[in-house]
Amino acid sequence: MKKNSELTYKEMYQQPASFQAVNDTLDDIFKTLDQVFFGEKKYEELIFTGCGTSLYLAQASAAAFSSYTGIPAKGVPCSELYYFPETYIKDHNVLVLPITRKSYTTEVRMAIDKVRTYPQVTTLAITCDKDSEKYNDYYILSPDTDEDSVIMTRSFTSMLYMAVIMAMYVGGKKEEIEQMKDYVPYSEKVLKEMDELSKKIMDEHKNLNLFVILGQGIYYGVANECMNKMKEMGLSNSEGYYDLEYRHGPMSLVDENTLIVCLSNKACRDGDKALMEQMKSYGATVAVLGGELGDTFDGAADYTYSMDKGWNDMQYSAIIGFVGQLLGYYIAESKGLDADSPRHLTQAIVLK
Secondary structure (H helix, E strand, C coil): CCHHHHHHHHHHCCHHHHHHHHHHCHHHHHHHHHHHHCCCCCCCEEEEEECCHHHHHHHHHHHHHHHHHCCCEEEEEHHHHHHCHHHHCCCCCEEEEEEECCCCCHHHHHHHHHHCCCCCEEEEEEECCHHHHHHCCEEEECCCCCCCCCCCCHHHHHHHHHHHHHHHHHCCCHHHHHHCCCHHHHHHHHHHHHHHHHHHHHHHCCCCCEEEEEECCHHHHHHHHHHHHHHHHHCCEEEEECHHHHHCCHHHHCCCCEEEEEEECHHHHHHHHHHHHHHHHCCCEEEEEEECCCCCCCCCCCEEEEECCCCCHHHHHHHHCHHHHHHHHHHHHHHCCCCCCCCCCCCCCCCC
16 A cells, blocks of 8 residues: 555545444434435435535435435435425425535535525435534434545545445335345455455556546446546546446447446346357456346456445445445556646535
């Protein structure tokens, strides 16, 4: 490990502690969710919103919530919500959920202050910053995610973990929350093994200059965040897509300098296998990660990583994205870049 990226790398390894902190405060989270979802007010739609990493978190969270509850939900950038609120709010009860590491991010405040002028809107922050309570009706908190690094790692995964738990709780699937009681030790194991895999990929393929991350369902938002990590840390060309959308134009860029990483949802295995075989035939290096892969991708991928806890994709979603963080780190290392000081970036975007 290079000292110039020591802080970011260290905070990646603090992610299991953040999961533990969420688990330790579940009673408080459930109490807030009871107030928001099981009171007199019923919501016809949920709008998850954020900027950058938090937008990708919003995409994944919306997928989880709709899947578990049947209530329509979408992920929208804060800037879109600010400039075009009536496109999303309209004349029905809407719960808006800003997702933020720091409460003072300008675009988050702009969007939430505007939508709260509409009487039918309630806000519930998913946050790492208790000060979010100052401009929201409710909040749920990831209490142990005080990152010093600019790059979001443990804040992303802990808030996604919390959002998935929220979806399960509101959707009446408390048994699935209970199934994750050993999330902390399992996440420690996955983190270490994905670290080894990411280093191996980069050590064995020093020619790579295009990084493509694919995901469907809840994994689409996670894939976008993996893409973002490679840009932020490694200053590399990276792209995120729905799996099968990659055929529709973008695959024209694929060559022997391309890494394709597929976060394979269990519902998509047949399509993913055929797509990976096709990408390999074009010269790409292919890695597939997912739950219970078995031998599905034998011959279709250069690298595979199977998570074998018997969980569903929602339960795996907060940890499968470790691979994007670690690949971003090793890309930066290969270029001699300092992931602790990413170019042009700060912890929160504050507009003057």
